Amino acid sequence: DAKTTQPTSMDCAEGRAANLPCNHSTISGNEYVYWYRQIHSQGPQYIIHGLKNNETNEMASLIITEDRKSSTLILPHATLRDTAVYYCIVRLFGSGYSTLTFGKGTMLLVSP
Amino acid sequence: GAVVSQHPSWVICKSGTSVKIECRSLDFQATTMFWYRQFPKQSLMLMATSNEGSKATYEQGVEKDKFLINHASLTLSTLTVTSAHPEDSSFYICSARGPMNTEAFFGQGTRLTVV
Numbered sequence: 001d002a003k004t005t006q007p008t009s010m011d012c013a014e015g016r017a018a019n020l021p022c023n024h025s026t027i028s029g030n031e032y033v034y035w036y037r038q039i040h041s042q043g044p045q046y047i048i049h050g051l052k053n054n055e056t057n058e059m060a061s062l063i064i065t066e067d068r069k070s071s072t073l074i075l076p077h078a079t080l081r082d083t084a085v086y087y088c089i090v091r092l093f094g095s096g097y098s099t100l101t102f103g104k105g106t107m108l109l110v111s112p
Numbered sequence: 113g114a115v116v117s118q119h120p121s122w123v124i125c126k127s128g129t130s131v132k133i134e135c136r137s138l139d140f141q142a143t144t145m146f147w148y149r150q151f152p153k154q155s156l157m158l159m160a161t162s163n164e165g166s167k168a169t170y171e172q173g174v175e176k177d178k179f180l181i182n183h184a185s186l187t188l189s190t191l192t193v194t195s196a197h198p199e200d201s202s203f204y205i206c207s208a209r210g211p212m213n214t215e216a217f218f219g220q221g222t223r224l225t226v227v
Contacts, residue, residue: 034215043118043205043218044156099146100207100216102156
């Protein structure tokens with residue numbers, strides 16, 4: 001699986017949009033971008049995934065650059081409960097399923 | 113999303129004893145389950161991949177005789193830490209391959225403390 005690079009930590013004010021970047025310059029054509037988050041002392045939670053089109057669900061939006069070498073996870077209105085470590089992972093999809101390899105992620109701190 | 117339940121949430125055991133952790137997929141059949149370990153302030157490290165009805169595949173450096181994995185049904189996998197020692201104290205997390213083989217879903221984790 002391609003390696004990803006994320007900032008170690010970010011701060012965000014409550015109610016503001018949180019934009020978390022991820023670089024994955026070595027991503028291959030059949031690898032998807034996945035985002036998970038881990039709130040302290042809990043198991044990781046799936047957020048969103050995408051291939052090349054932008055994706056949106058009830059939790060977040062995922063913006064992938066045209067060359068697919070980077071992406072941004074957007075939490076449109078961050079709340080205190082969004083404080084967590086956010087992991088950007090690239091992996092094969094479907095029949096080429098591979099395990100999730102977690103890096104260090106970004107520690108997002110949402111403050112009042 | 114699909115629900116994965118892990119039990120117990122936390123356990124304290126004496127050094128030398130064995131501890132069993134259960135991982136259940138509640139609303140889907142999980143042909144593949146994964147076991148991770150996470151030490152304080154570190155990321156998740158994959159320990160083993162478990163396929164229903166067959167032997168688990170362990171990652172390099174993980175002792176298969178110490179960390180026994182059983183995946184006898186499509187909804188249950190267990191991890192037994194045998195002869196636990198204080199250095200085995202960690203946060204153990206399971207995940208299950210989702211019903212559409214897309215995203216993986218995680219249990220809530222088990223905090224193991226060996227005293």
